[in-house]
Amino acid sequence: TATGGRYDLIVIGGGPGGYVAAIRAAQLGLKVACVEKRSTLGGTCLNIGCIPSKALLDSSELYHLAHHRFQRHGIKFANVELDLGAMMGRKDEVVTQLTRGIEGLFKKNKVAWLHGFGRLASPTTVAVKAADGVETFHEAGHILLATGSEPTELPFLKFDGHTVVSSTEALAFDRVPDHLVIVGGGYIGLELGSVWKRLGSKVTVLEFLPRIVPFADHEIADHLLRSLKKLGLEFHLETKVTGALISNGANANGSGVPPAAVVLAESKSGEKLEFPCDKVLVSVGRRPYLDGLGLAEIGVEYDPKSGKVKTDSHFRTNIPTISALGDLIDGPMLAHKAEEEGVAFAELLAGKPGHINYDTIPAVIYTWPEMASVGINEQQARERGYDLAIGKFPFTANGRAKAMDETEGLVKIIADAKTDRVLGVHIIGPRASDMIAEAVAVMEFGGTAEDIARTCHAHPTLSEAFKEAALAVDRRAIHI
Ligand code: FAD
Numbered sequence: 001t002a003t004g005g006r007y008d009l010i011v012i013g014g015g016p017g018g019y020v021a022a023i024r025a026a027q028l029g030l031k032v033a034c035v036e037k038r039s040t041l042g043g044t045c046l047n048i049g050c051i052p053s054k055a056l057l058d059s060s061e062l063y064h065l066a067h068h069r070f071q072r073h074g075i076k077f078a079n080v081e082l083d084l085g086a087m088m089g090r091k092d093e094v095v096t097q098l099t100r101g102i103e104g105l106f107k108k109n110k111v112a113w114l115h116g117f118g119r120l121a122s123p124t125t126v127a128v129k130a131a132d133g134v135e136t137f138h139e140a141g142h143i144l145l146a147t148g149s150e151p152t153e154l155p156f157l158k159f160d161g162h163t164v165v166s167s168t169e170a171l172a173f174d175r176v177p178d179h180l181v182i183v184g185g186g187y188i189g190l191e192l193g194s195v196w197k198r199l200g201s202k203v204t205v206l207e208f209l210p211r212i213v214p215f216a217d218h219e220i221a222d223h224l225l226r227s228l229k230k231l232g233l234e235f236h237l238e239t240k241v242t243g244a245l246i247s248n249g250a251n252a253n254g255s256g257v258p259p260a261a262v263v264l265a266e267s268k269s270g271e272k273l274e275f276p277c278d279k280v281l282v283s284v285g286r287r288p289y290l291d292g293l294g295l296a297e298i299g300v301e302y303d304p305k306s307g308k309v310k311t312d313s314h315f316r317t318n319i320p321t322i323s324a325l326g327d328l329i330d331g332p333m334l335a336h337k338a339e340e341e342g343v344a345f346a347e348l349l350a351g352k353p354g355h356i357n358y359d360t361i362p363a364v365i366y367t368w369p370e371m372a373s374v375g376i377n378e379q380q381a382r383e384r385g386y387d388l389a390i391g392k393f394p395f396t397a398n399g400r401a402k403a404m405d406e407t408e409g410l411v412k413i414i415a416d417a418k419t420d421r422v423l424g425v426h427i428i429g430p431r432a433s434d435m436i437a438e439a440v441a442v443m444e445f446g447g448t449a450e451d452i453a454r455t456c457h458a459h460p461t462l463s464e465a466f467k468e469a470a471l472a473v474d475r476r477a478i479h480i
Contacts, residue, residue: 004138005112007033009349010126011144012118012293015043016335017326018146019102019111020342026109028350033138034111035118035128040099041106044148044327045335048168051098053188055091056171056195057366063087064198064368072405082199088172114138118147120294123321142321142349145300145309146338147293149286149327156243157183157282163246163260164280167192177201179277181263183241185212187365189283190224193233194367204234204275206241206265213365217377217426220412224371224428227408238268244280288328298322314354315345323349337361360443364433369409372436375424375443378414387417391449391472395429397480398468399460406430411469413439413449420448420473431462438466449473 009025011018014036022034040047066080106113116130121137129135151166153159159166170180170192176199182189185207197203205212212228212235213221229235245262259276266272288307295302295309301318302309309317309324316323325345326338340356347354365371381388394410395401409429415422425439442452452470457463471477 002134002136004114004128004136005033006139007031007112008141009033009144009346010035010114010118010138010140010142011146012120012126013043013146013148013326014038014041014102014113015146015148015326015338016045017148017328017338017342018043018144019106020339021144021146021325021346022111022342023105023109024343024346025349026111028346028352030346030350032109032111033114033140034106035114035116035126037115037117040096041102041113042095042099045338046098046102047095048171050335052091052095052171053167053191053195054366055094056087057191057368059087059090060195060198061368069405082176084174084176084199088174091171117292119292120298120300120322123298123319140321142323144315144345145293145317145322145324145328146326146342147289147328148338149333150289151282152285152287154183154241154282154284157241157263157280159282160246163278164244164282167281167283170196170279170281173279177277177279179204179259179275180279180281181206181261181275181277182281182283183263184282184284185209185235185237186283186285187213189281190228190233191366192281192283194228194231197231197233202234203232204236204277206236206239206263206275208238208240210238212237213371215377216363216371217373217412217424218379220371220373220377220410220426220428223409224365224367224369227369227428228367236265236267236273239265239273241265286327286333290328300324314348315341331358332361332363334361334363357444360440362436362440364436366433369406369429370432371426371428372432373424373426374436374440375422376414377424377426378412381414381423386423388423389415389417389420389449389473391415391469391474391477393465393468393472393477393480395462395465398462398465400462400464401430403460404430411435411465413452413466413469413473415449415473420450422447422449422452425466427466429462429465435463435466438463 008030011022011034026032116128119127121127179202182205193203260278263275325341327333344354344356362374391413396407412426414424449470457467468477
């Protein structure tokens with residue numbers, strides 16, 4: 001053991017929550033260190049989450065377009081070939097550039113990176129165990145827990161890193177699986193399913209619930225389901241996975257190469273189903289990563305069932321010198337939510353009025369078309385008893401979408417009929433991920449559908465569909 005430094009703030013975890021909090025606190029004049037056990041900063045998001053998945057989604061979409069859509073634009077190829085190694089290499093390069101970028105930002109802002117595994121040794125001490133096993137003890141005025149989350153395992157379908165895998169391995173397959181079975185119809189499964197389907201796999205999604213992405217607006221989620229089916233993904237809803245026979249190709253069945261796995265499931269009516277495949281992606285959710293953090297020893301309260309660390313509205317745990325944020329606490333497990341919390345936490349710690357509005361956190365699924373939403377959906381608005389005015393506008397009637405040959409989807413605005421205030425916006429369509437930002441800004445300002453309707457939008461752009469949907473709230477859309 002050795003004695004380390006003394007800091008105003010020590011952050012454990014260098015993901016979007018932790019690194020943003022560290023940088024903002026340093027900007028505000030605090031002496032800050034961040035403990036990260038990985039060899040790169042950026043957490044799940046940059047290393048094995050948001051960024052590599054989007055890199056593969058973009059690459060695989062281009063491959064898909066080259067195969068199926070470029071001809072419509074009058075672009076012909078003699079041959080379209082996949083170089084999976086090069087595609088993965090580009091993804092890795094993007095990740096490396098961005099994680100190095102965070103390292104640069106740490107240097108610029110004088111945030112010390114303590115390499116190693118962090119553990120609470122006291123309410124104001126963090127023990128950091130380096131790769132060589134040596135532990136150093138660092139003192140802090142305040143400690144921020146930002147250790148993120150890990151994939152949830154199914155007890156009857158445990159990860160083996162090869163055949164039964166989590167998103168981490170599914171972002172780095174070295175060949176295109178013949179048949180990928182995905183357990184769980186949430187956004188991670190649907191995004192990775194899209195990637196491998198576009199690259200040539202047969203993809204089957206097994207979902208226990210009657211709907212995919214059950215928290216989304218039903219109309220928009222139904223549209224997404226249709227669109228993914230059109231891409232060729234196969235869905236079995238209300239289907240319970242019960243286990244799998246894993247042979248990894250060892251028990252030849254006399255019909256050529258045996259499947260590496262047979263996923264066993266049961267339909268709602270009790271019918272037994274079998275899905276022979278070569279990879280199984282289990283994407284049924286994520287849970288807070290608390291291993292070895294020393295919460296129980298120090299007495300930091302957390303929910304033993306969900307693993308979520310208990311915090312108040314200022315991110316404080318029951319121990320006054322210890323706070324927590326990001327995937328570790330309540331709320332959507334999203335990088336931008338963690339980042340907003342990081343900024344708000346640092347500002348509060350520095351005695352400023354840090355703030356986060358949980359009602360205006362957008363959610364995006366980066367399939368193609370993309371699905372993006374903010375605020376409440378139609379089901380929730382009806383449950384809450386609002387008198388609703390809903391405006392919709394399809395991309396088939398949008399000039400730019402036509403020019404792009406991307407006319408799938410619609411914009412749906414849900415407004416309070418009494419006040420016209422926007423309660424939620426739900427988009428499925430091209431670049432919905434970028435379009436939703438305008439809806440977030442309007443809602444953040446407490447805006448109305450009329451505010452959007454009276455705002456000039458450049459022509460021809462996809463965002464005109466947003467304006468037209470706002471006009472449609474008052475039944476005066478022009479182009480439909
Ligand atoms: P993390 O990013 O998980 O970071 C925690 C860090 O802490 C890790 O680097 C870990 O190594 C480190 N750590 C943990 N314990 C210790 C310890 N004891 N000592 C030292 N270091 C430790 N979100 C989006 O908003 N958009 C997306 O498109 C998106 N796509 C995703 C795709 C996939 C495949 C996955 C898995 C996730 C995706 N997410 C996405 C979710 C997003 O990655 C997380 O919400 C986000 O990373 C949470 O940030 P965090 O800072 O709380 O934790």
